[in-house]
Amino acid sequence: MSKSASGTLEQKGKNFKAKSGLNKSILDQGWSMMMNMLEHKQAWKGGLLLKVNPQYTSQTCNKCGHVAKENRQTQAKFECVECGYVANADIKAACNILAVGHTVLSVERMR
Numbered sequence: 001m002s003k004s005a006s007g008t009l010e011q012k013g014k015n016f017k018a019k020s021g022l023n024k025s026i027l028d029q030g031w032s033m034m035m036n037m038l039e040h041k042q043a044w045k046g047g048l049l050l051k052v053n054p055q056y057t058s059q060t061c062n063k064c065g066h067v068a069k070e071n072r073q074t075q076a077k078f079e080c081v082e083c084g085y086v087a088n089a090d091i092k093a094a095c096n097i098l099a100v101g102h103t104v105l106s107v108e109r110m111r
């Protein structure tokens with residue numbers, strides 16, 4: 001449904017702009033629906049859903065804290081240019097997101 005409009009970069013397909021806007025709306029709606037379901041399920045089970053800013057979590061080394069775009073060499077591989085730590089980029093980013101969530105919760109408890 002969200003397939004790109006046909007055509008090339010130089011010669012865009014028919015209704016390219018409209019299709020692009022429609023694709024964005026469909027994909028945005030998908031994330032919104034997923035977040036609503038997660039909130040509903042967590043509330044139902046007595047859990048907690050905390051939204052954190054994922055910015056730079058895939059570029060941050062969770063061993064030394066060095067942040068660099070070059071740390072993420074490919075979609076799957078993370079290698080810190082500072083300390084040499086190597087990990088799966090998605091798993092490492094998930095660990096960083098979890099750490100950000102724990103930090104947010106601990107700061108909120110101190111208030």
Ligand SMILES: [Zn+2]
Binds near residue numbers: 061063080081083085
């Ligand atoms: Zn490092």
